[in-house]
Amino acid sequence: MKEHSTIDDVAAMAGVAKSTVSRYLNGKPVREESARRIQQAIDHYHYEANVFARLSAKQSHIIGIILPGFDSVTTPRVLTAIDKYLRAKSYTPLFINTEADLAYEVRSIGSLARMNVDGIILVATCITPAHEKAVAAVKTPVVFMGQEFASGVSILDDNLAAGEALGRYIAGRGLSRVGFLWVSEDDIAVGQQRKEGVLRGLQACGVTDVRNYLADFTYQTALSVARNILRDPDRPEVLVCATDRIAYGVYKAARELGLRIPQDLSVTGFGGYETNELLIPPLTTIRFDAETQAVICAETVLKMSRGEPVSQKQLIGYHFLEGGSVR
Amino acid sequence: MKEHSTIDDVAAMAGVAKSTVSRYLNGKPVREESARRIQQAIDHYHYEANVFARLSAKQSHIIGIILPGFDSVTTPRVLTAIDKYLRAKSYTPLFINTEADLAYEVRSIGSLARMNVDGIILVATCITPAHEKAVAAVKTPVVFMGQEFASGVSILDDNLAAGEALGRYIAGRGLSRVGFLWVSEDDIAVGQQRKEGVLRGLQACGVTDVRNYLADFTYQTALSVARNILRDPDRPEVLVCATDRIAYGVYKAARELGLRIPQDLSVTGFGGYETNELLIPPLTTIRFDAETQAVICAETVLKMSRGEPVSQKQLIGYHFLEGGSVR
DNA sequence: CTGAAAGCGCTTACAG
DNA sequence: CTGAAAGCGCTTACAG
Numbered sequence: 001m002k003e004h005s006t007i008d009d010v011a012a013m014a015g016v017a018k019s020t021v022s023r024y025l026n027g028k029p030v031r032e033e034s035a036r037r038i039q040q041a042i043d044h045y046h047y048e049a050n051v052f053a054r055l056s057a058k059q060s061h062i063i064g065i066i067l068p069g070f071d072s073v074t075t076p077r078v079l080t081a082i083d084k085y086l087r088a089k090s091y092t093p094l095f096i097n098t099e100a101d102l103a104y105e106v107r108s109i110g111s112l113a114r115m116n117v118d119g120i121i122l123v124a125t126c127i128t129p130a131h132e133k134a135v136a137a138v139k140t141p142v143v144f145m146g147q148e149f150a151s152g153v154s155i156l157d158d159n160l161a162a163g164e165a166l167g168r169y170i171a172g173r174g175l176s177r178v179g180f181l182w183v184s185e186d187d188i189a190v191g192q193q194r195k196e197g198v199l200r201g202l203q204a205c206g207v208t209d210v211r212n213y214l215a216d217f218t219y220q221t222a223l224s225v226a227r228n229i230l231r232d233p234d235r236p237e238v239l240v241c242a243t244d245r246i247a248y249g250v251y252k253a254a255r256e257l258g259l260r261i262p263q264d265l266s267v268t269g270f271g272g273y274e275t276n277e278l279l280i281p282p283l284t285t286i287r288f289d290a291e292t293q294a295v296i297c298a299e300t301v302l303k304m305s306r307g308e309p310v311s312q313k314q315l316i317g318y319h320f321l322e323g324g325s326v327r
Numbered sequence: 328m329k330e331h332s333t334i335d336d337v338a339a340m341a342g343v344a345k346s347t348v349s350r351y352l353n354g355k356p357v358r359e360e361s362a363r364r365i366q367q368a369i370d371h372y373h374y375e376a377n378v379f380a381r382l383s384a385k386q387s388h389i390i391g392i393i394l395p396g397f398d399s400v401t402t403p404r405v406l407t408a409i410d411k412y413l414r415a416k417s418y419t420p421l422f423i424n425t426e427a428d429l430a431y432e433v434r435s436i437g438s439l440a441r442m443n444v445d446g447i448i449l450v451a452t453c454i455t456p457a458h459e460k461a462v463a464a465v466k467t468p469v470v471f472m473g474q475e476f477a478s479g480v481s482i483l484d485d486n487l488a489a490g491e492a493l494g495r496y497i498a499g500r501g502l503s504r505v506g507f508l509w510v511s512e513d514d515i516a517v518g519q520q521r522k523e524g525v526l527r528g529l530q531a532c533g534v535t536d537v538r539n540y541l542a543d544f545t546y547q548t549a550l551s552v553a554r555n556i557l558r559d560p561d562r563p564e565v566l567v568c569a570t571d572r573i574a575y576g577v578y579k580a581a582r583e584l585g586l587r588i589p590q591d592l593s594v595t596g597f598g599g600y601e602t603n604e605l606l607i608p609p610l611t612t613i614r615f616d617a618e619t620q621a622v623i624c625a626e627t628v629l630k631m632s633r634g635e636p637v638s639q640k641q642l643i644g645y646h647f648l649e650g651g652s653v654r
Numbered sequence: 655c656t657g658a659a660a661g662c663g664c665t666t667a668c669a670g
Numbered sequence: 671c672t673g674a675a676a677g678c679g680c681t682t683a684c685a686g
Contacts, residue, residue, distance in 0.1 A: 052443075076398040278579065
């Protein structure tokens with residue numbers, strides 16, 4: 001005896017051809033009497049179709065999601081939201097973790113296309129010409145999340161607007177000596193646009209004394225860079241950090257050196273992590289709505305798979321969260 | 328022209344049968360000359376096999392991972408480690424997110440088996456009779472992670488030993504009025520065994536004044552329960568929390584009420600989250616090695632899929648992290 | 655509305 | 671070592 005029942009078992013029990021069962025499963029018209037018998041057989045066998053056996057189907061009902069890692073503050077929220085949305089539409093999500101390996105990311109586009117997925121969501125950190133080539137080479141729709149994809153569809157945080165709001169706020173508090181604790185410009189969305197936004201906001205209010213410090217996305221690097229910055233008596237009045245995590249490094253370094261936030265040093269972040277409320281004082285930061293972004297990505301990729309028109313570029317709004325970390 | 332090259336294209340170009348290509352791909356003996364020509368064709372087409380087309384293969388080289396959600400402190404670390412291990416062995420991980428829906432969890436065991444996966448790792452929160460039935464009904468090996476599975480293979484934290492160590496430490500600091508801020512006993516590993524361990528440690532040192540308070544895994548609940556506890560002047564000297572997140576709630580409530588940690592109140596956690604170093608004072612807690620657990624799970628399920636013998640139960644060690652939250 | 659047949663891309667005995 | 675054929679579980683034109 002086979003371990004699992006197949007469409008043949010159901011067909012045999014219902015007394016119809018398996019093609020009829022297939023039609024029934026896919027919501028195509030079937031005589032009422034057949035439907036009844038098929039459903040009976042399905043119930044009897046606890047039958048459920050093997051999603052991966054639809055090799056010759058036009059639609060696989062599978063969406064591939066390429067991500068640079070599971071380990072970040074927003075990724076789990078994004079994945080949860082995408083997963084939920086897709087399952088509600090009876091699509092199966094297929095996650096590919098690239099561990100931020102760009103070459104693997106590019107290859108995954110091809111692999112997923114070959115697996116006949118109906119669409120791909122790529123959570124991007126950096127879009128290279130190789131990405132563009134890979135996307136152009138497949139007919140599978142691809143949406144980029146988090147970074148702008150010039151020759152295709154992308155859904156991203158409105159970093160420019162959010163940064164500008166933050167820049168105006170900082171200037172509005174009378175702070176004029178500003179330090180940017182930022183990530184590399186390789187990251188367009190965060191490394192360039194987010195910073196550009198803050199700069200615009202500052203400049204609009206006449207603040208031009210700006211210094212730049214390079215960090216990366218890790219807490220450790222932020223901590224050690226912050227230590228150096230803060231030891232300098234001529235340090236900036238406010239450290240604008242590219243992410244909350246970087247701001248955490250500043251908090252720690254400030255504490256080590258006996259500097260009080262915000263009296264001796266102001267700090268801001270980007271992220272709006274839940275853990276912020278544990279900080280003393282709470283961090284002033286910008287929060288992007290990851291869930292909305294995720295849902296829009298999923299929605300958009302499904303639309304594309306049906307050939308419906310979609311916007312080239314969609315921007316997700318932000319929330320300004322005023323903590324107590326700016327004097 | 329087809330969009331993707333298939334095994335037929337490669338076979339044609341190499342001038343061999345596709346069965347020969349298949350053998351080559353699967354590392355079975357092939358004449359050197361054939362191998363050379365096949366590899367050439369593969370390179371030419373950038374061919375890569377479609378993992379999901381191996382419907383009639385004995386081994387699919389796919390491992391299913393059933394998890395209750397992406398959103399927890401340890402899950403991303405666990406997923407990253409499993410993913411990495413499996414890919415290194417050229418297995419494809421297939422993640423099923425159940426959002427803690429036990430019925431869906433049970434059904435997923437069947438779905439994955441039907442998809443012909445070589446093994447299943449189930450990140451468990453609660454094992455029901457339905458789980459046991461589902462596992463018994465499939466020949467696919469299943470390992471449970473995080474909860475003990477009496478009738479099968481499980482890999483879990485050594486909560487009993489870790490709890491005991493913490494209990495002895497607390498008693499050793501001279502604290503005698505203890506409060507447990509815990510989660511429901513529905514969770515055997517955390518709700519029962521972890522607490523049992525602490526109790527043993529305390530009792531071994533003569534501490535018996537113990538009160539119990541019920542919370543859950545969320546920060547919000549912990550916060551509101553902690554507020555009530557701490558308002559009582561007759562409150563415990565130390566709050567032993569089932570997780571770090573719960574301890575965070577206590578920190579917050581203590582701050583609101585003007586209680587100093589550890590002078591006015593001692594607190595401990597379980598978890599060893601990275602964010603702990605931001606707390607003032609750092610939290611005294613127990614850390615389990617999620618990466619080790621993940622790797623052992625993956626290793627074990629692969630062994631089982633090869634029919635090799637494995638232990639029924641494997642316990643992961645712990646690290647005691649002394650912070651400054653115990654007087 | 656339905657069945658027989660061919661096909662999706664791969665693997666697996668079975669001869670040779 | 672290799673090829674022709676059958677098969678995995680499903681879907682899809684194509685007749686009827």
